[in-house]
Amino acid sequence: MEFLIISTLNGVIYGLLLFMVSAGLTLIFGMMGILNFAHASFYMLGAYLAYALSPIIGFWGGILVAPLLVGLFGMLTERYLLRRVHAHGHAHELLLTFGLALIIAEVVKLFFGDFPVAYQIPDDLRFAAFSVFGTDYPFYRVFIGTVAVAMFVVLWLLLSRTRVGIVVRAAERLPEIAEALGHNIPVVFMCVFGAGAALAGLAGAVAGAFYPTNPNMAAELGVIVFVVVVVGGLGSLKGSLLASLLIGLFSSFAVGIDLSLANLLGLIGLGDWARSVGGLLTTEVSSISGTIPFALMLLVLLVRPAGLMGERN
């Protein structure tokens, strides 16, 4: 019982963190079809900028200003870099963002060094929100989850209930017609990209204090963010939320499961043989908990390639 509740709690919070980082990517990919490899780098930039700004304008100041700066950087990237490559197709955009990711990683190392930096939660936020079965649940984790939920709600309301949202969705569907109606489509795209980058920056600023802020952040989180987007359905915000929660829960539960294929085979009497073979048959689920998201992605791609809530096109 304890295992169930704790794992669910951990899984949900971790899933919400993943959603927070991948929301921007879903937005950008859904709206513009650009697979932004540099998205995790924006996340890292947000963390480092918040770290650099917090001694000057305080922790909360850092969290507010860093995403704005990253958003600005995103807008400039779209306006001066991506727009030139747009005409040549998606492959070129992908290569450009990939190169950008590498450059950002090295520039960060140049300014902040190779080692993790001490971007810490301020002491007054370091308390336990509640206690579950004797284990304290840090308030900051709950805070991260709240920010993620708020992000989802704000984005969803923005896209479905406001004029801006309608223009953005029209620009995604039929850009020429929307342009013919007088909307400035290039500016819309630039703002959407900037918004996506700002979301990644916010995720970085908030999560960077909790998880170590180091030059490898982008590489570590980058892959899993793509898994979330693919599993959820490219462009679907709800799908992204669902996929993040699923991945969080699966990874969390897997850690407590010490079963392997040998145990399964033991049910039909082949347990000892499986154990003597060893290798993959005796690999416990708990030792591959980090690989579960990728297995999930494989499954989804085989069974439902458009993603859990993606459109079939």
Add this chain to the structure above:
Amino acid sequence: MRGRNKDRERRDIRKTRRKSLKHILKTTAAAAALVVAAPAVHAEPLKIGIIESLSGAQTSTGRLFAAGVKFGIDQINAEGGFNGEPIEVVEYDNAGGATEAADKFRQAAADGVNIVIQGASSAIAGQITEDVRKHNIRNPGNEILFMNIGAEAMELTGEKCHFYHFRFTTTAPMRVNALTNAMGQAGELGTKVMSMNQNYSWGQDMQAAIAAAAENNNYQVVDEVLHDVNKIQDFAPFVARIKSAEPDTVITGNWSNDLLLLMKASGDAGLDVRFGTAFLDQPGNLANAGATALGHYIANNYDNSAGSEEFAEEYKSAIGHYPRFVEPQAAFAAGMLGEALAGLDFGGGEVNVTDIALALENAAYESPIGTISVRAEDHQTIRPVVVSKVVENATYPADDTEMGFQSVAVVPAEQAIYPVQESCSMERPG
């Protein structure tokens, strides 16, 4: 009009070709004359290739290994080098991957490197040691020596052992035995120990060593976990597992994020366990973990608080900071090479790597915490192990914080060493 320009171009090209041909002949003649006329003043330098993780995820560690080696070699060169020439050191970046390392080894071999040095990954060392072994079989007389200054997987002095590989660092059993011994003596080990490690050669070695040391140190292993290497972002589920096992101490060989996230998660959950680690002194860990790190233990090759001030100050004036993390063991390895070279004389002629290896087998290096010598059966160095604790107001503070390590015990070399593995059957030359 165009045709005429083309003719002129062709004539110009022919002229420049003739001119450059003349030029080439002139310079070749001059060079040949120089080579024949000048006497052989140039002796054969010893070439060392550092094949390290200088980019990618393990850059920070790789750069420290390179810095430590360079410090040691600079000291040898300051005293005249070897064989009449300064020792040449070349860096090759293996980008943190075994395939790239294999590539760079081929390049180093082509560049005439005599000694290859590496330390930042057991996986990469496994690749390099095999490449070195095969190279030496195919090129008798032109052997390459592999100085392993950081890879601690047991197999490197076990089934993968060979005459031209030397390990200048500890291994999992050395660390675990020293750790459990010292923590037990300090009364901070308890009777229930949990093993939390990464699922690859090093982590599996740690798990086996923790299980093996249980009887001698009066504890029982309450749970064992192996997890993916550097993929896990959220250690909360693992902390939940620790909580349900209720150990007094968790012993882990985790490094980088895996260690930092584990400790932070357990600190945040208010878990009352002691951590015994192998890599807590990695730069950035103490600053990031903050007060959570206080009171935890580490077993490693060296700590400034256990050694002499002299070495620390010398290093600081040469490199700019006190030696940290893996820099000392790298410097000691270079120092040991210096000891071996001091007894050799090739008279300025070709460098004989087999002789260097034989000399290394008999070398003894006086490090600030004790003598380091080589065991001939598997080329593991017999060396002391330091066990330290994280304290406030340390003598050598780490990461711009007030915290640092204070040594609790120095386990002497003879006590720390592990028995030769049966899987090692070393073929000796000649």
